Amino acid sequence: MNKQRLEKVLGYMKQEHIPQMIISDPTAIYYLTGYLHYPWERMFALYLSETGNHKIFLNTLFTVPDDLGVEKIWYSDGQDCAALLANVTDHNKLLGIDKDFPARFLLPLMEYHGASSYTVASKCVDYARSCKDLEEQEKMRAASRINDACMEALPEKIREGMTEIELADIVLSLYKELGADGTSFAPLIAFGANAAVGHHEPDNTALKKGDCILIDIGCTKDHYCSDMTRTFFLKSVSAHQKEIYNLVRRANEAAEAVIRPGVRFCDIDKTARDIIAAAGYRPNFTHRLGHSIGIQDHEFGDVSGANTDCIKEGMCFSIEPGIYVEGDTGVRIEDLVIVTADGCEILNRNSKDLLVLP
Ligand SMILES: [Mn+2]
Known part of the structure; x- marks a missing residue:
């Protein structure tokens, strides 16, 4: 990941009181990782946390550079992506979600009680990118x-x-x-x-x-x-x-x-x-x-x-x-x-x- 850009996004998360967030806009993930990928219907998400426990969720079919600078969590077609996310998120804290994250992943994540509450958090990336x-x-x-x-x-x-x-x-x-x-x-x-x-x-x-x-x-x-x-x-x-x-x-x-x-x-x-x-x-x-x-x-x-x-x-x-x-x-x-x-x-x-x- 691009350290300076990551620091900017984490800084805006702190300012907005958002301890963890999911980024799914491919251009935002590209901005932070240098890896551009359009996943169609599959889940492609970058999880950022104030604790530094960042993860990127990838389908095994994606072609991904070795060194993204963030821990990769792989899944295959047919696996429950929301469950994988819920294994990583802090269930007792607010979770920021970017405006592009599909309801087909977010709603199951909510059913797993992946966070205490949810908010649209795109501005943390938007401010950095501006x-x-x-x-x-x-x-x-x-x-x-x-x-x-x-x-x-x-x-x-x-x-x-x-x-x-x-x-x-x-x-x-x-x-x-x-x-x-x-x-x-x-x-x-x-x-x-x-x-x-x-x-x-x-x-x-x-x-x-x-x-x-x-x-x-x-x-x-x-x-x-x-x-x-x-x-x-x-x-x-x-x-x-x-x-x-x-x-x-x-x-x-x-x-x-x-x-x-x-x-x-x-x-x-x-x-x-x-x-x-x-x-x-x-x-x-x-x-x-x-x-x-x-x-x-x-x-x-x-x-x-x-x-x-x-x-x-x-x-x-x-x-x-x-x-x-x-x-x-x-x-x-x-x-x-x-x-x-x-x-x-x-x-x-x-x-x-x-x-x-x-
Ligand atoms: Mn124009």
């Missing part, structure tokens, strides 16, 4: 470098008449060429009015003159995610589109400029939202300003009006204001940032100048 250590920051940069190179290569591949699906396929092949391991999420490509539809999925819509081209893409590298959005235009841009584009860009840059340790997430959101609202587009900015990101594309800690937490050095999140005009057009500009001691490092270097493709 501030990226130097190794994680380097991986975030590497994933975003590939994403930048992909976005940089796209404008010259975009042609009138091509479909959203065709452009999405180009993104996927560029990722392969550039050495990405996979995607953080399926490429979100939207032309014209489709760009105003939240979570539009690429379809056979063909690109035509005057359309906006919204490209929201992310790749993974070494288990860490990237995520960025740029919006271009084909052959012409109307005064209305230009107005929207410039507003979104201003909102993006103003929000990035206020980021430094101690600022609240909600105030970053407000900085961007006020600029868009002052121009009369408040109803057209339909989502939170951003989300935290790391091993997963969306992690604990959203950049929204509801989050009054203060940001800390090492946090990594997106800044992605947008304006969406139904049936007409949509613009979003998104970067990832890492909070530094006195500001932030913007991971995406691609230009935000208005780009009208020939």
Whole structure:
């Protein structure tokens, strides 16, 4: 196990008065052990205890590195996993459970009286993961470098008449060429009015003159995610589109400029939202300003009006204001940032100048 990360999680357990907990989110287990495994229906769980009696529960079918730095407890198909867990947990103490632990294991564990009481304890891991250590920051940069190179290569591949699906396929092949391991999420490509539809999925819509081209893409590298959005235009841009584009860009840059340790997430959101609202587009900015990101594309800690937490050095999140005009057009500009001691490092270097493709 990664000692520093384990200490962070144990520290938050102490702070939250949770003497023991079960972690089952595979990305959280990866964060602590360096071993990533998706167990499907089988039980995969890391047990942490204030006494240091940590265990990991594994099916004999899993391929596991020898040295995980934690005692392994093996089981075979057909064995009673809840009974194995109940052999290890302290029945007289509170047991923290992460939000992903399946009811099919938790309920039998409760029938075995595996603990005195139970509580959702995901925040102990979420808090630890929210501030990226130097190794994680380097991986975030590497994933975003590939994403930048992909976005940089796209404008010259975009042609009138091509479909959203065709452009999405180009993104996927560029990722392969550039050495990405996979995607953080399926490429979100939207032309014209489709760009105003939240979570539009690429379809056979063909690109035509005057359309906006919204490209929201992310790749993974070494288990860490990237995520960025740029919006271009084909052959012409109307005064209305230009107005929207410039507003979104201003909102993006103003929000990035206020980021430094101690600022609240909600105030970053407000900085961007006020600029868009002052121009009369408040109803057209339909989502939170951003989300935290790391091993997963969306992690604990959203950049929204509801989050009054203060940001800390090492946090990594997106800044992605947008304006969406139904049936007409949509613009979003998104970067990832890492909070530094006195500001932030913007991971995406691609230009935000208005780009009208020939
Ligand atoms: Mn995003």
